[in-house]
Amino acid sequence: MKHFLSNLSLNTRQTAIDSLMDNAATTVPDPVYFSIGLPNRELLPKRQLHEVYNSIFNLKSDSHFNYGGSKGIAPLLSTISKRENISQDYIMITTGNTQGVELSARLVLNTGDTIAFESYTYAIAHSLTHQYSLNALEIPVEADGMNIEALEQLLQKTAIKALYIIPNANNPTGTTLSLKKRKKLVDLAYQYNFLIIEDDPYRDLIFDTRFPSLFELDPYKEKVIYLYSFSKTIAPTLRTGFILAHPFYIKKLEQFKQTTDSCTSPLNQMVVNEMIKTEDWDNSLEKQRAFYETKKDLTKKFLSKMADMYGWTSNEPAGGLFYWVDTHAGDVTEWLRFAANSGVIFIPGSAFALDDQTNTKFRLCYSYVDNQEMIKGFTRLEESFLEWQNQNTTKNIKKIQQNI
Ligand SMILES: Cc1ncc(COP(=O)(O)O)c(C=O)c1O
Incomplete structure (x- = not known):
């Protein structure tokens, strides 16, 4: 044809x-x-979702049936800001981490750029390699996450533009990056000037103590784009997550979001907000x-x-x-x-x-x-x-x- x-x-x-x-x-x-x-x-949480949707349908306002701003609806932004302890300037709601990955790629990647992945990693992230014609490299993973020494050796020879990582309960390896390695990785991002795309849908399912995210460890919030999704902890159907990044990046991401899906369903954003705003969550x-x-x-x-x-x-x-x-x-x-x-x-x-x-x-x-x-x-x-x-x-x- x-x-x-x-x-x-x-x-x-x-x-x-x-x-x-x-x-x-x-x-x-x-x-x-x-x-x-x-x-x-x-x-x-079928019963809760039923109640929450009902309560929203009984509201006088119909705004949740309309488009919302690309950044996200005010109540959810406010709840996430409190929970993540960060100003709303650093937040944008996404239609799940799949969108977070795609928008982060659009934000920083050009054809021919080099990106590093953990070996092994989430298959959808690999799709970026083909779509953006990237030069992709794999860094081995150990019991406590990515082999940071191997990464450093690579960085001494090759410049990378971005590194995609699932630091908690990695899909598929199940590994979690140790605190020491997290600190070193953020240092390396400053030393060798690359952006970390931190895909973190499993952080709330870490059984015991959770380490700070790479984003939290980033002192200037310039080297990490953080992605969280409610797919694993509420339900994938809500297609709701968020990005945390420097406001400079958030502004650009909002522009991409406008041309991608305009906004994440305001109705679903309201539902998520109702689900996560109290201690019940x-x-x-x-x-x-x-x-x-x-x-x-x-x-x-x-x-x-x-x-x-x-x-x-x-x-x-x-x-x-x-x-x-x-x-x-x-x-x-x-x-x-x-x-x-x-x-x-x-x-x-x-x-x-x-x-x-x-x-x-x-x-x-x-x-x-x-x-x-x-x-x-x-x-x-x-x-x-x-x-x-x-x-x-x-x-x-x-x-x-x-x-x-
Ligand atoms: C590492 C990782 N990122 C993203 C996703 C997809 O997330 P979402 O449903 O928020 O698009 C998954 C789902 O399996 C995943 O394992």
């Missing part, structure tokens, strides 16, 4: 997750999805953390058995929704076909790598399925893993026999 596609369209690709999940079709009637990075159904977050910690513990038990029996390795996450597991047993994309046949789905590690390399790791999301389903899912993971390994052994024996 003779097409009219822009370079941006031509550069856009299906995310690695989408293409990999084409392999994960299952005909089992009761599949267990360890692939879905969503809040648990039990935690969806802190109690809700406390409950959510306890809920997910139980699921993490259940998963830990299963993984420690798999470690003993089959040599799997994993780091225990300090919060969030994900376990990152290394099977050390071949390309897990092949295993996914066996797993899907037996009714359990996970996401292969290559979905979170820049170059779709085959690998032995996978992301196990423990948030979405209920505890009974989890047990069933663990059994299916083990059985399908064995089936896959046995098939590999048979193949290898055949190869050896052919060569004799």
Whole structure:
């Protein structure tokens, strides 16, 4: 077809997750999805949302049915300003962190710029690389987050424009950046002059003590754009989050927001404001953390058995929704076909790598399925893993026999 596609369209690709999940079709009637990075159904605050929407519909004013300012509605800006302890000049409401990532990219990135990511990271962030034709680099991640020494070595040789990082309960690795590394990273941003895009949707799901954000640690608020979303702690459907950044950047971001979606739904912003403005919100977050910690513990038990029996390795996450597991047993994309046949789905590690390399790791999301389903899912993971390994052994024996 003779097409009219822009370079941006031509550069856009299906995310690695989408293409990999084409392999994960299952005909089992009761599949267990360890692939879905969503809040648990039990935690969806349906009753509260019902009450809050009702109360808003009963208001005399209709302003929430109209457009709002691009920066966000006044009551929500005021609540966030209090909660984050920062002036409203530094805040803009977003339609979730997906928009926060895209607007931050528009703010600072030019074609050919160099951006650094954690290896591994959120697949949607990688899309920027293709769309903006960036030179992308991956920095290895350790148990306490990005390897800052490796980053520093890279910076000594190569200038980067931006670094994208998920410092708390990373998606997919589950790792959390230590305080020492956070301080060093902010220092490096000043020393080597790059911007940090801090994508932080999991901070309120850190089970114990939470470290200050990179944005909080930035003394002049010039080197960090901070992104928070209510998708994981209220519900993704509200499509509401916020950016914290220097007012110089916020002004520009507002201009982009005007041409992107004009504003985040004022109705949903009002709902979020009602949900988070009182202490009930802190109690809700406390409950959510306890809920997910139980699921993490259940998963830990299963993984420690798999470690003993089959040599799997994993780091225990300090919060969030994900376990990152290394099977050390071949390309897990092949295993996914066996797993899907037996009714359990996970996401292969290559979905979170820049170059779709085959690998032995996978992301196990423990948030979405209920505890009974989890047990069933663990059994299916083990059985399908064995089936896959046995098939590999048979193949290898055949190869050896052919060569004799
Ligand atoms: C690191 C990260 N950023 C952004 C998002 C998407 O956030 P939102 O729903 O706010 O657009 C996700 C969702 O999985 C995520 O894991």
